Every structure is written in C-alpha cells, then in structure tokens.
Amino acid sequence: MTKAADFRKRFYPDVSAREWNDWRWQLKNRLTTAEQIGRLFELTEPERTALSMPDSFPTAITPYYASLLADSPLRKTMLPSPAEKTVGAGETPDPLGEEPCMVADGLVHRYPDRVLFLTTHYCSAYCRYCTRSRLVGRHAARAEPMKDRWEKAFAYIAAHPEVRDVLVSGGDPLTMADETLDYLLGRLRAIKHVEMIRIGSKVPAVLPMRITPALMKTIRKHHPVYFSLHFTHPDEMTPETAKACERIADAGVLSGSQTVLLKGVNDDAETLKKLMHELLKHRVRPYYLFQCDPIEGSMHFRVPVAKGIELINALRGHTSGYAVPTYAIDIPGGGGKIIVADQRCVGRDGAFLLLKNFENDIYRYPDPVE
Template structure:
C-alpha cells in the first residue's frame, strides 16, 4: 500500500487509482495550480487572463509528472496555460479543419468516402494546451444526448459506403461504461460498419480509467482499434504502460498519434526515445501531426522542415514500424496530407535514382515499357529454350 501527495495531503491508493476521484479533483483554478507548481505573481495573472478564453483541467496524476520549478518542463507546457495563447495570429482559425462545414448531422464529420468521425462529447479529463478542437472542448462538459446518438447512427446506417467509424470528442473514455456501450451497441447493429476506432488521451493523462470492466466491455464489440496520444517520453510511466497493456491484452490494437510541438518534442533524440518506448510496449506509432492552425497555438508550431528532417533522421536508424507518418491536416478540410523527405532524385523511362538514409545514391532499373512487353517475353522464352537445349541435348 503506497500513498501519494496531492495539494499537501496524503492520498491512499484506493483514491489515487480511482479514476472518478482523479476526475473530481482535477486542477481547474490558479489557486489549485499553485499547490502543484511554482508560479510568479505575473504568471498567475497571465494564466488567469488565459482562462478567460480557454479552460484548464489537469488530473492529479498528470500534475504529479510536472516539474514544479522548471517552466520548460514538457509535461507542464502541455497542461498549464500560457499568456502566448492570447496571441491570435491572422492565419489561425476557430475551426481550422472545417469540421463544422463537413458535418451533415450533429456529431458527425464526413470527410472521407468510407469513414466518419463521430464526436460524442466535449469533455476531456485534461484540456491539452495544443488542442485542435479548443473551440468546443472544455467550453462545457457536454455528452451527446440519446436523440443525437440516434440521429448520428441513422446517418451512418443510411450510407452503406461507411465501413469505419472513429469515435472521438473530447475524449470518449471520460464517459461511463454504460454510455459508451450504448453507442458501441448501436454501431455494431449496422452491418456495413466493419471497424470501430476510439481516439483517446486517457492512457496518458488518466491511466486508471482503463479498468478491467472497461476492457471486458470493449471486447464484446471487436474489432475495435484505439489511437492514443503520447507526445513525450516523460509520459511513458508504469501506470500509463500498465493501462495500455490492459487494452492490448484484451485484443485491442493500439496506435499512437503525436503532435509535433515546439520546445516539447521537436528534437530527433526525444522523438526517437518516445517511439522506441512505444513499440517496446506494443503501441504502434501511427501519425506525427504538424500542429494545426487553431487559435492561440502559434507558439507551439514548428516549421514544416523540422518534421521532415526528423523523419529523415529516423529512417534507417530505427525499425520502419516504429516511424510514424508525418502529416499536415490541410487547413480548410483538405484531409491528412503526408509530408516526407525526398528520397527520389530522378525518375525516367529507364531508371530511378534514389538517395538512402545515409545520403548514398542508388539506381533501380525500370521494367521494359509495355509497348515492348511482347518482345521482352519472346526474348526471355528464347533464352529459356536455349538453356533447355544445353542441359538436355
């Protein structure tokens, strides 16, 4: 039996590992925050000003990972508001991905032909400072109504091309098991829905939410895939990895989506450490996102070249399955666009000239043009016949 200190009090395991206790005791005010980290009076004023526009909530668990004195702590930077969030650049938008413009019914975003995004809540256990949906998430702890669920499900049922549904929000795993199961059961009643995915940051910021009861319930609705959101190696803890292991052991494949964040993970060494720890724990790196153009995120965005160079310096030095796809979610609703290092130097009818991860050049000969395919096969047949004659006189 161990104890944990939170706001100067000893918290027993029975409370600390109760996800509902964690949720009830989230840090939401400057006064509560000062009990976890050192803040100057100016910082308190700036955070208060920021909270007038964007909400804060930090679980006691995630707060325990913050360095109380280091203002550049990568955990702290993801959780604690900054006065830089009040600076709205001309290019920034409330809805940079045009999700509202591609929402045929409330809660549904239908951008790609065979899949939809199903937003079931505005509530998260922690409100990340780099959140793309900050226009919605944290404004109110809204969970979708039964009527809205029925409307969304009927839309999915009416579109037979939809085979994949991504449940997101907010964070779907902040809902009760019963509410989440209600949604899963309705989706599983649709014959053409093959895959259900859940996007969640709960294993990172509230790992005690991944209970045996939850994993047993999810197993009833396979195939389910879960994508989580680790951004930094310091988030890889025993508690977070135990939570992920419970999901994987229940037969649920885990992927990870990271956001490239200035001053947090925009170093190849840091990213390499994160990726290797993820795959060691059976979590497949999926996407590395360029930070979106949501309002107040300019200080988090890196240059695009940073991500390209990072992927270039990872390629060949760690296993390919450990390298995520670097993407920009195109402003205005263009979807995810892969942005990769340039490995093809030239390509023509005869050959492809390539550069490998070390910078060395290699040539790959093109196959014969289709116009010469018949001649190619005839010549190949003649060679085979000649060899047969030599070996079988």
C-alpha cells in the same frame, strides 16, 4: 515507488492509494485554478497571468498527470500561456474545416468511407493546442453522454452503406461510463456495414487508472475496435501508463499513437525516438506525427515543416521502421491529411531510377519502363 505515488504521499497525504487509483476520484479532483495548481508546484508569472485571462480555453489537469509536469516539457501542454491571445496568420477556430462537413450534430463526414463521431465535449485534461478547442471543455463540468444527440448520427450512419469505419472521438470517449460506452458501441455494431470502430483517446496518458479490466471487457464485446491514442513525450510512459497499454493490448485492441509535433516539448530527434521506442515496448504502434494545427493562438507551439521533415529523416533508417510514424499535415480548410516527406526519387538514368537513401547516398534501381 512511482513518481505519482510519491507525489500523492507528499501533496495528498489524506488520500488513500485506492482513492487515487479511482479514475472518478481523479476526475472529481481535477486542477483548474492557479490556486489549486500553485499548491503543487511553483507557477511562473506568465503562467499565473494566463490562468486568470478571461475567455480562455479552460484548464483542467488530473492530479495524476500533474505529478509528471513540474520539471517536464509537458508542463507547456497543460498550463496556459499569454501567447494564446496572439492570433497568427492563417489561424482559425476550426482549422480543419469540420463544421461545413457536419452531417448531423457531432458527425463529420469528409472522407468517402469513414466518419468522425464527436460523442462528448469532455476530456480529463485539456491540451493547450487542441484542434477542437472551439468545442471541448466549454459546455459541461462533467462527462455528458449526450445520448439524445447521438440518434441523428446513428440514423445517418445506418443510411449510408459506404461508411465502413467510425472514429469515435470528442472530447475523450473513454471518460464516459462503461455502460454508456457499451450502449454507444453496441448501437454502432448493430449497423451491418460498420466494419471497424476506432476510439480516439488521451486517457492512457493522462488518466491511466481509467483502463480497468471491466472497461476492456466491455470493449472486447464490440471487436474489431482500434484505439487511436495521443502521446506526446516519453515522460508520459510511466509504470501506470505502461500497465494501461498492456491491458489494452491484452484485450486484443490494436493501438496506434498520434503525436503532435510541439515546439519546446518534443521537437528534437532524441525525444521523439525515445517516445516511439517506449510506445513499441508497450505494444502501441507509432502511427502519425502531426504538424500542430493552426488553431487561434498556437504559434508558440508550431514548428516549421522543414524541421519536421528533418526530424523524421533522423528516425527513418536510423531505427526500426515500426518506430517511424508518418509525418502529416491535416490541411486547413478540409483538404484532409497530406503526408509530408522529402524527395527520395531524385532522377533517372535510362532504365534506372535514382534513389537517395537515409545516409543521402544515391542508389540505382532498375525500374521497368512501360
């Protein structure tokens, strides 16, 4: 029996396996209050206080994901903390400077050949460190297609032949109905110069039952579609999530995982390595390890960049290259992503470049001099 199935029997004895595995049931029964969550596991005093703080980023956890939290570091990613009310130096509501690059409602055009399309403000579970906490979770109690809002975005993309890649994000687009996604992807596919569509989602981790055969049949109609998935910790790689990842890969969708480096959650080399290995086992390629964005009240999540470099160095060369994500900072103020790594070219000796390997030994490479 899986951890989640055991949890269902214990805390939801009247709920059938069929209901539990229905993603709509999971959304309808999200946990949002101290009372609901406290029924499932004991809350600490700071968690209780934070759950009743006014004007906070909302809390929502699917019953499935709640089954993983009680004794996992993931708990910190879902339950609020009073530390969210402390705004540190340089923290802002829109750290990536997306608002000034908004060319239509929900459409961000920052890089030359690609756009970010924020299609919904709804997620099945809300991450406390969310970069878009200024937008998501505030407006609707349910997944709103916001179809009327999309028209201007479709028109903009159609009028800009340089846009060859559309990242469909939100919120979480996979919380929308199959028909709505079919419509959205169909409209984008009808624009001849859109070569690829990416969907950003955390659903395989927090709501794996959403990855149904019917959903994947819908996605397949619009290939090439890529998934940018959001995984945080190896505790997320349950049999349910493994099955979801298998379904995604079997539908011909290439998936990359974007992991946010979080203090006290995944900021040690063994945890990261285990997560990356688990992802590869289920055909998800580790893609980025992101430095946590400086949203307001995120200080308790952020790890010094020097430590991030140390962690990446503990992976590179010590495991398969496929298991090493690219460590990056999304630069505040709209500067885009910057890859962060320590210096491996350490000098020159005549015609030879001096390079430092993963064991910090120096090697000489005969480098052609122009």
